[in-house]
Amino acid sequence: xxxxxxxxxxxxxxxxxxxxxxxxxxxxxxxxxxxxxxxxxxxxxxxxxxxxxxxxxxxxxxxxxxxxxxxxxxxxxxxxxxxxxxxxxxxxxxxxxxxxxxxxxxxxx
Amino acid sequence: xxxxxxxxxxxxxxxxxxxxxxxxxxxxxxxxxxxxxxxxxxxxxxxxxxxxxxxxxxxxxxxxxxxxxxxxxxxxxxxxxxxxxxxxxxxxxxxxxxxxxxxxxxxxxxxxxx
Numbered sequence: 001x002x003x004x005x006x007x008x009x010x011x012x013x014x015x016x017x018x019x020x021x022x023x024x025x026x027x028x029x030x031x032x033x034x035x036x037x038x039x040x041x042x043x044x045x046x047x048x049x050x051x052x053x054x055x056x057x058x059x060x061x062x063x064x065x066x067x068x069x070x071x072x073x074x075x076x077x078x079x080x081x082x083x084x085x086x087x088x089x090x091x092x093x094x095x096x097x098x099x100x101x102x103x104x105x106x107x108x109x
Numbered sequence: 110x111x112x113x114x115x116x117x118x119x120x121x122x123x124x125x126x127x128x129x130x131x132x133x134x135x136x137x138x139x140x141x142x143x144x145x146x147x148x149x150x151x152x153x154x155x156x157x158x159x160x161x162x163x164x165x166x167x168x169x170x171x172x173x174x175x176x177x178x179x180x181x182x183x184x185x186x187x188x189x190x191x192x193x194x195x196x197x198x199x200x201x202x203x204x205x206x207x208x209x210x211x212x213x214x215x216x217x218x219x220x221x222x223x
Contacts, residue, residue, distance in 0.1 A: 044200065044202075046211045090212075096154045097202075100151070
């Protein structure tokens with residue numbers, strides 16, 4: 001079964017501090033991994049996909065196949081980064097997305 | 110940028126009643142999904158739909174649930190006889206279905222069963 005694990009339910013950091021959200025996935029072939037963000041009362045929005053290797057809003061995520069991890073990082077957190085973050089794995093093209101439990105990030109001024 | 114739209118944003122119903130949650134996926138997408146999120150819990154997969162049929166469903170998606178694409182634009186989720194534990198946010202999503210195509214989500218419908 002596809003499993004995505006986010007061990008931290010809540011991360012509280014001060015503005016300007018680094019933040020890292022952990023995500024581990026169960027091994028099964030070539031993973032397609034994503035980070036979604038949900039700001040207060042808004043829809044789930046795609047933040048990053050591993051295939052793009054891009055930086056969005058200062059966030060980056062590196063796929064580590066050896067550790068089966070896809071941690072999300074930002075060197076300097078901003079107050080507007082406060083949100084729920086979900087790591088997700090796509091089973092295959094057109095198939096379902098399996099979400100981790102989510103991590104709430106709270107950035108304090 | 111095109112978006113997935115869901116109506117209503119909030120639905121209150123009595124236990125035992127039927128509800129239909131509506132979604133308009135992004136127009137050129139081929140794969141459609143329903144997810145739900147009970148308050149304080151993770152986002153859970155309910156069902157995926159492709160080529161006018163269910164391609165996968167979870168254990169949650171029992172006989173009380175059904176999906177339909179009645180007119181080529183809408184994608185509906187029907188709960189035949191609601192239970193208290195059906196109270197949740199229900200998210201519709203669509204995808205182009207190509208390799209690494211992400212799912213695009215709607216704003217969700219908050220269903221409250223009293």
